[in-house]
Amino acid sequence: MDKNVLNGLFRPKSIAVIGASTQPGKIGYTVVENLIKSKYEGKIYPINPTASEILGLKVYPTISDVPDSVEAAVVTVPAKFVAQVAEESGKKGVKGFIVITSGFSESGRRDMEDEIVQIGKRYGMRILGPNIVGTLSNADKMNASFAPFLPLPGKASLVSQSGALLIAMDASTYTRRVGFDKLVSIGNMSDVNFADAIEWLNEDPSTSCISLYIEGFKDGRQFIEVSRKATKPIIALKSGVSAHGAAAAASHTGSLAGAAKVYGAAFQQAGVVQASDLDNLFDRTLALSLQPPMTGENILIITNGGGVGVLATDAAERYNIPLKFAPAEVQEELKKHMPEFGSAKNPVDITGMAGTEWYHDTIKYAFAHPWVDALVVLYCETAMTDPSEIARGIKSAVDESGVKDKPVSVSFVGGDKSDKAMKWLVENGIPAYGAPDVAVNVMAALRDYARMRAEAAEPIEPCASENRQLALDIINRARTDGRDALTEVEAKEVFAAYGLPVTKTHLAKTEAEAIQLANQVGYPVVMKIVSPDILHKSDAGGVKVNIKDDKAAGEAFSTIMENARKYKADANIHGIAIQEMAPWGTEVILGSVNDPTFGPTMMFGLGGIFVEVLKDVTFRVAPVTSTQAAQMLSEIRGAPIIAGVRGEAPRDRKELANTICRYSNMILDLSDEISESDANPVLVYEEGKGVKVVDARIILKKK
Amino acid sequence: MDKNVLNGLFRPKSIAVIGASTQPGKIGYTVVENLIKSKYEGKIYPINPTASEILGLKVYPTISDVPDSVEAAVVTVPAKFVAQVAEESGKKGVKGFIVITSGFSESGRRDMEDEIVQIGKRYGMRILGPNIVGTLSNADKMNASFAPFLPLPGKASLVSQSGALLIAMDASTYTRRVGFDKLVSIGNMSDVNFADAIEWLNEDPSTSCISLYIEGFKDGRQFIEVSRKATKPIIALKSGVSAHGAAAAASHTGSLAGAAKVYGAAFQQAGVVQASDLDNLFDRTLALSLQPPMTGENILIITNGGGVGVLATDAAERYNIPLKFAPAEVQEELKKHMPEFGSAKNPVDITGMAGTEWYHDTIKYAFAHPWVDALVVLYCETAMTDPSEIARGIKSAVDESGVKDKPVSVSFVGGDKSDKAMKWLVENGIPAYGAPDVAVNVMAALRDYARMRAEAAEPIEPCASENRQLALDIINRARTDGRDALTEVEAKEVFAAYGLPVTKTHLAKTEAEAIQLANQVGYPVVMKIVSPDILHKSDAGGVKVNIKDDKAAGEAFSTIMENARKYKADANIHGIAIQEMAPWGTEVILGSVNDPTFGPTMMFGLGGIFVEVLKDVTFRVAPVTSTQAAQMLSEIRGAPIIAGVRGEAPRDRKELANTICRYSNMILDLSDEISESDANPVLVYEEGKGVKVVDARIILKKK
Secondary structure, eight states, X not given: OOGGGGHHHHSOSEEEEXXXXXXXXXXXXXXXXXXXXXXXXXXXXXXXXXXXXXXXXXXXXXXGGOSSOOSEEEEOSOHHHXXXXXXXXXXXTOSEEEEOOOOSGGGTOHHHHHHHHHHHHHHTOEEEOSSOOEEEETTTTEEEESSSSOOOOOSEEEEESOHHHHHHHHHHHHHHTXXXXXXXXOTTOSSOOHHHHHHHHHXXXXXXXXXXXXXXXXXXXXXXXXXXXXXXXXXXXXXXXXXXXXXXXXXXXXXXXXXXXXXXXXXXXXXXXXXXXXXXXXXXXXXHHHSOOOOSSOEEEEESOHXXXXXXXXXXXXXXXXXXXXXXXXXXXXXXXXXXXXXXXXXXXXXXXXXXXHHHXXXXXXXXXXXXXXXXXXXXXXXXXXXXXXXXXXXHHHHHHTOOSSOEEEEEESXXXXXXXXXXXXXXXXXEESXXXXXXXXXXXXXXXXXXXXXXXXXXXXXXXXXXXXXXXXXXXXXXTTOSBOOHHHHHHHHHHTTOOBOOEEXXXXXXXXHHHHHHHOSSEEEEEEOTTOOOTTTTTOEEEEEOSHHHXXXXXXXXXXXXXXXXXXXXXXXXXXXXXXXXXXXXXXXXXXXXXXXXXXXXXXXXXXXXXXXXXXXXXXXXXXXXXXXXXXXXXXXHHHHOOTTOOOBOHHHHHHHHHHHHHHHHHTTTTEEEEEEEEEEEOBTTSOEEEOOEEEEEOOO | OOGGGGHHHHSOSEEEEETOOSSTTSHHHHHHHHHHHTTOXXXXXXXXXXXXEETTEEOBSSGGGOSSOOSEEEEOSOHHHHHHHHHHXXXXXXXXXXXXXXXXXXXXXXXXXXXXXXXXXHHTOEEXXXXXXXXXXXXXXXXXXXXXXXXXXXXXXXEESOHHHXXXXXXXXXXXXXXXXXXXXXXXXXXXXXXXXXXXXXXXXXXXXXXXXXXXXXXXXXXXXXXXXXXXXXXXXXXXTTTSOOTXXXXXXXXXXXXXXXXXXXXXXXXXXXXXXXXXXXXXXXXXXXXXXXXXXXXXXXXXXXXXHHHHHHHHHHTTOOOOOOOHHHHHHHHTTSOTTOBOSSSEEOXXXXXXXXXXXXXXXXXXXXXXXXXXXXXXXXXXXXXHHXXXXXXXXXXHHTOOSSOEEEEEESSHXXXXXXXXXXXXXXXXXXXXXXXXXXXXXXXXXXXXXXXXXXOOOOOOOTTHHHHHHHXXXXXXXXXXXXXXXXXXXXXXXTTOOBXXXXXXXXXXXXXXXHHHHOSSEEEEEEOTTOOOTTTTTXXXXXXXXXXXXXHHXXXXXXXXXXXXXXXXXXXXXXXXXXXXXXXXXXXXXXXXXXXXXXXXXXXXXXXXXXXXXXXXXXXXXHHHHHHHHHHSTTHHHHHOOTTOXXXXXXXXXXXXXXXXXXHHHTTTTEEXXXXXXXXXXXXXXXXXXXXEEEEEOOO
């Protein structure tokens, strides 16, 4: 894609307003008025077949009548006329077609939307919307929308899937004092989607942080790919976590995957910081747009009050950056800048007597010290000190320290004076908040960002697929049989084709064959019924374990067959699986779903009650890198069990992580075929002793 | 206590400022100035041996020289003179002695503090502080502090353990627009503590909600008792959750109890709502001070924007009040007040076109409908509607509905206009917030409050103690032996004395006795070494299970004895415990600690990995009522295991809850004796089949 085409949407040099109106209150009037009010310096061409002048501007009957070239068209005509004006705009050479008009896919008329996209494709014209508010840019003095004004200027840019929320957030930038350069209403995303907007904003010189309000999208993989490559921080508030249903899931994994978990995993893989709610989106955007990432673990807190210091300490624990004490030499130096009853530990309490100088001196020293990775400065308003002076002291200390690669955040608890001081700090590049909790929370965001960036820089391993045809043959055979699930034996063959360590399992059709295969596998063996009609093998009396010799194997064959017939007389029985009996190990579950947004997605969890009762599972979109697989092992609540608990030897985490990677390659390589799958249980042995997939299940995509 | 005595601290009719100063900037000057500036209507008597007039007021050399009676003294003289002026004040008949001066227990001089308290006791004079800012009351136009002004007037009152934070919060009442009537700085709590303040504020006609900032206190039981009886909502922000150490804990339970968990349990038992951070304290205080509790489960959300609606829906799930759809008849009626494309589900989306009338009509109808237990109204600022008018529409609809016993909260997302509208709403009794998340969060607080109130109304069962002497005899015997831990047999005897269902266990000293007791208990039995010197019985080869006959019992006796001697040659061996072998059941752990703040406190959790890996345990301060015990069973993450998982029969929750109650009675009754204890494992059987304490441990208090 030629990225510059999107300039036509986000910073065009000329704009036609198609559907411009002479009637105040109409959107077609408001957009023209807003462009004028925002002091847009490009050309504005109101288009209206019946008017001659709007707000002092000459009106053209159609866009074709405009004498000059037109880069963007903002469209407010009724939905049924949009295709026609798209055609005209395309012909005119318009690059950005901004469709404010609603009444498309959101009201069941995707066909009308598709038509416009097709027209756009023919002419190399990109579509924003439909069903949007428009786009706004401070850098371009352009309010090409019906939102009443440009946002408070700032370094972040926001892309919002909700138009109403964009208008409200626009207004609230002034009261919250969080500035934005661009606001983009992305609406139905018929053509330009989040990934496109991110890609463009990442190159936009006026944007230093990309903020997203997301309700849901389809092209999840493009989103991850573009976000991983972005060099600016991206922060997302994903709403609707309770909507996305796991209702119709056929497998265990399916029932555990929900929008919140899969989006959360994808954001992490994409290096996208998450916001927990609307306040948090603004708070974190401010910090990410003003401060560098936090590399390292050591936050030092400097405070003039014990109370706010303790609240910040609690917050540090809550957000997983617990405070440590600074080295003795740092404490000694800090001690010089506070009274006897102050504390140089962490928080560094320079006491309520602290004025500008003490703040200045401790900050200047501490910020430059290599032990300190990030600084949180707290101020509790006192009757004796002037918040504005303290703010100036903080700013000059930060500047004089010469440090540019560490973040600082500030919280002033107080009234009007503190508010004014914080306003000044923000205007001078230092994020400041009314509560200590928030100043720490944004530091966690800056640290998450640094960590995820490092991980996003890792190459994604290529997909192993040399045995692909073997797997496809097995799948096709099942499809020919009219089945949409593989039997255990088939599923294990597919797993094995992708290098997954399955227990040796063979299909016996007769008693003699059973005995022969049992000898081949080696006693003791497990025997299980193989029938597409019997899913719950144990309930059907279709499983016998610890079979030790030929006699027992022969007997087991007859008994299982008999039980199966009793359970379901007309069952299609493939035979009996003769399986190596794996020694005891720690039970885990691997599984996959085909997420509607992100496609093939891996799940990992511990077996038994961990998955059944605690739903203690974690997800990653495939392919899963080895670093990501290792993260999966350590982020579940039951992680200590894998790490080795109560003096037990650690489990073979390396091989388990490898298995997750290979499994993820399989579901990606076969993403057109596999709908859901699981390996349950997988037994994990001591370090160096590997893992074994004991049971396997693959459900095919309906074709 | 004569409650009116505290009037002398919180609303005195006359105040002496002892240490009043003529020098601006000195605290002794500021307090006099603040009393005048706040238009205090009582008499002010500056006390200073050298001055004659301060700010136009006549100065007295000592309080004894004041011609009239004096109700309160605010003290700012240096610490070393405080005892002397306390004596003088007591003689003068002062009721409230407010000690601003610092330099007492916070600097290691508890002795000086105790002296003042003793003087106070002699004269019936109550002490606030020392080491405080003072007290402020809007109702009494009294700023008896060195905080610069009275807070924004409101219906809540705040008690703060941090003076610096109180001053900062005072200032921020104006910017946050959360009003308070009284601010009380409670400082070192040498005499008046949180419980005293709560008791008094509960009777104060100007206070409708009691807000607490707590760092930590000692008299936990008094706090619970007073809070349970309070008829006004109490909300607490407890800081320092990471400090309070479980470092030196001798038992499993001890190592799991932390400040956050035990305070959290105590707050719940006390009916005190918790705040998660400073913002949350203000937000929840506003709602609790303006709105009635939420009885029931059904929140209806009315919104003009899908985006904020979804964010509120997510919040409802986050705060455990997931939304349900209203009954069809409600939806039908609501449908009449919105355009075709609106939604009458929940959230009720009256669309961006919604003006004041639609808000008014839907709110008026919905709020009065019996299905609706609480209403959250959201407004997303649009260019077409006026936030102030919407606010008026909301208020009049609420008023016209005639509903007084259900809460309503509001969120306006927008700019200045929305801010002004919210200010008006708050002034008119409706809590309003800038983010939908918060409007839902405060509803969760109002519901928690209603639930905890209902529970706090339940009587606390009396402590059963008929076998107390039996238990004491066992304990005293161990003490006589110089031991601070009971053996398993002894611990079980103590447990049994309080009606706990222990496995039958007897001590055999000889092989013959072992065989005899095994027959008495009934085979199969378990045999375990009993020695105060062998704590890890299994490691010492000191346990044999499933002993089925006399021969095996005899052999086990010799083997265990031999193993024990090998393990520790000089071990003091009491003998061997012959124990009934309990059939398999679900393993749980009960335990107790003696919390430094709340005293005897119960722990409950599931056994095995739940406690070892997941730390999935919960606490209640003893005595535990049966409702509280039932809550404990349902609030752990592993609760489904007790309720019956995967088709298994539910466990005997009733008997398990009874056991918790009895256990809690035991640790309370023996609180002078027992330091920590546990019953681990306790086996829980199917409903109606009871529970069995299989192993028991009691660690005595050092005397």
